[in-house]
Amino acid sequence: MKPTIRDVAKLAGVSISTVSRVMNAPDSVVESKRVKVLQAIERLQYQPNAFARGLIYKKSHTLGVLIPDIRNPYYAGVIRGMEDAAKSLGYSIIICNTDRDKERLISYLENCNEKQVDGILFTSETVYPDYYAEIRRFRLPVVLVSTHSLEYELPSVKINDEAAAYDAVSYLIGLGHRRIGMISLPLSDPIAGLPRYQGYMRALREHGLPHEGGQVIYAEHWYDEARSAAGRLFGQHPQTTAVFAASDEFAMGVLSFLHERGIRVPDEVSVVGFDNIRMSEMTIPQLTTMAQPVYELGYKGVEKLHRLIEHGSVTPLREYLPHSLIVRSSAAPGKGTQ
Incomplete structure (x- = not known):
């Protein structure tokens, strides 16, 4: 059986914490005890693991990452940023796919607490009261990534x-489009649904365009649902000349629908997405989109969590990174403006 830190402590006649100090801060241990511990380690051929090294500091050097749906390509860039930052700061990460299920998410919070993670990166979901209650109960340091809580x-x-959606729709208006539809996430989604809808509506309103919301069709999170939503949009509003999609995956669903109907993009209809996932430049035509700095969001989230773990607080509390429009070939001037 592989020797443990307890075996070393027993053989050396010292406490587990003394063994940990020898491994982490040897100068803090008197020489006589340090020699006994080193001799015990050599005799037992003990290989300390990360958990044993961290016992004295009550740290596992592990972070838990709660992801709503690992299939969503948006999270690839976020997780890559998290992993790079974690590695540079000496952490490992555990990825937990919650599948947008409350019970599953709460069970992962419990698992992370049992595994003694140092902190949690909570991504892209609403912080409901029962989530917050568990976070407080376990006293886990938490940083929200691609989401926030005003409560x-x-x-x-x-x-x-909201501002990013406003800028995307304003870009289409600047190209001369006046009949702009939107494929939106449900307004019950306060993170990406409601604010992106509000940005779309504000752009129409401020540019003097009809903004009663009739050209907004709702879908859940997937390509197939967005393609179906595009069918409803053009069935109800056949004169639509541009579509703002609340995600790049939604935009791809729109492109697929238009291609199947023989509607040329961008000659007849322009399409703008949101996120700038890697596949957005692989579509035909390449997708114009409002980019989120996904890698930076993940990287900064880990940096922020590290500061919270080390110091107990961080400033600013709510940090906003800049968005940017990536102009490719799926959007062009509206009819009559060329």
Whole structure:
């Protein structure tokens, strides 16, 4: 059986914490005890693991990452940023796919607590009261990534979704489009649904365009649902000349629908997405989109969590990173403006 830190402590006649200090801060241990511990380690051929090294500091050097749906390509860039930052700061990460299920998410919080993670990166979901209650119960340091909470004092890093949607729709208006539809996430989604809808509506309103919301069709999170939503949009509003999609995956569903109907993009209809996932430049035509700095969001989230773990607080509490429009070939001037 592989020797443990307890075996070393027993053989050396010292406490587990003394063994940990020898491994982590040897100068803090008197020489006589240090020699006994080193001799015991050599005799037992003990190989300390990360958990044993961290016992004295009550740290596992592990972070838990709660992801709503690992299939969503948006999270690839976020997780890559998290992993790079974690590695540079000496952490490992555990990825937990919650599948947008409350019971599953709460069970993962319990698992992370049992595994003694040092902190949690909570991504892209609403912080409901029962989630917050568990976070408080376990006293886990938490940073929100691509989401935020105005109700609870939890550190966060994200973009301003309302402003980004406003800029995307304003770009289409600047190209001369006046009949602009939207494929939106449900308004019950306060993170990406409601604020992106509000940005779309504000752009129409401020540019003097009809803004009663009749050209908004709702879908859940997937490509197939967005393609179906595009069918409803053009069935109800056949004169639509541009579509703002609340995600790049939604935009791909729109492109697929238009291609099947023989409607040329961008000659007849322009399409703008949101996120700038890697596949957005692989579509035909390449997708114009409002980019989130996904890698930076993940990287900064880990940095923020590290500061919270080390110091107990961070500033600013709610941090917003800049968004940017990536102009490719799926959007062009509206009819009559060329």
